[in-house]
Amino acid sequence: MKILVIEDEPQLLQSIQESLEKEQYVVATASDYPEALEKVFVYTYDCILLDIMLPHGNGLTLLEELKKAGKSENVIIISAKDALEDKLSGLALGADDYLTKPFHLAELNARVKAVLRRKEQQGKQLVSVANTSLDLEERLCWVHEQLLELNRKEFDVLHYFLLNKNRLISKTALAEHVWGDHADQSDNFDFVYYQIKNLRKKLQEAGADILITAVYGIGYKLVIS
Incomplete structure (x- = not known):
């Protein structure tokens, strides 16, 4: 699961990131509106934690852009503003929950899990393609x-492929989704290749009716064999 934390307070941002990473989430961050806007339209996230008051922009405006683009990321607003109008505006624009600062990190983690649990596969915790299934819980x-x-x-690589069956997935997109934003700093994607190689072997030996095919120079595609 990949989460984007949009927060301009450095200490709080770091605390949230470290807390979520302890829960085994892949965490990306943004500290102002332009950076957040770029990331939400370049990458796909399972959940976005969004502060309303941001440098150079507003979180509610970002929600409007997500809604216009038809993007379905789960969004939890985290903000010091507890006015009912802001809360209702955020929920009307598609936010899934609202948490007012200050809050305990344990409560934030619980809210994230609850949102993911409700929305994952429209409430389903089982993802299946052919004779292969993943229990996400x-x-x-x-x-x-x-x-x-x-x-x-x-597991994370296979989950991403199952969600994108028959779609061409670039090495960069796969690396960013599973390994985080720092993956694009790597000189090559050998780490992706070796994970795919090991996963292919395990699926083949188990008799899976799915196949991860390589598209030379671009990436991979999962198909039913």
Whole structure:
């Protein structure tokens, strides 16, 4: 799961990031409106934590842009402003929840989990393609109803492919979604290649009816074999 935290207070931003990373989320950050706007339209996130008052812009304006673009990321507003008008405006624009500062990080984590649980696959915790299924709550994988052991990154990679069946996925997009924003600083994507290689082997040995095919020079595509 990848989360974008949009917050201009450096200390709070760091605290939220560290707390979420302890929960095994991939966390990206933005500290002003232009940076946030760029990231929400370049990458895809499972959840966005959004401060209303931002340098050079407003969080509600960002929500409007997301709504216009038809993007369906789960959004939790985190703001020092507790006025009913702001809360109703945010919810009307598509926000899923509203948390007023100051708050306990444990409460924030609980809100994030609740939003993801409600929205993930429209409330479904099972993602299936052909004879391969993922239980997102327990982080388990089955092939032919037999449990297949995957490490955390393999699970996240497979989840991303299952959600994008038959779609061409670039190496960059895959790296950013699973490994975070820092992935684009790498000189190459060998780490992606090796994860795909290991995942392919496990799926093949388990008799999976899905296949991750390579598209030379671009990326990968998951198809039903």
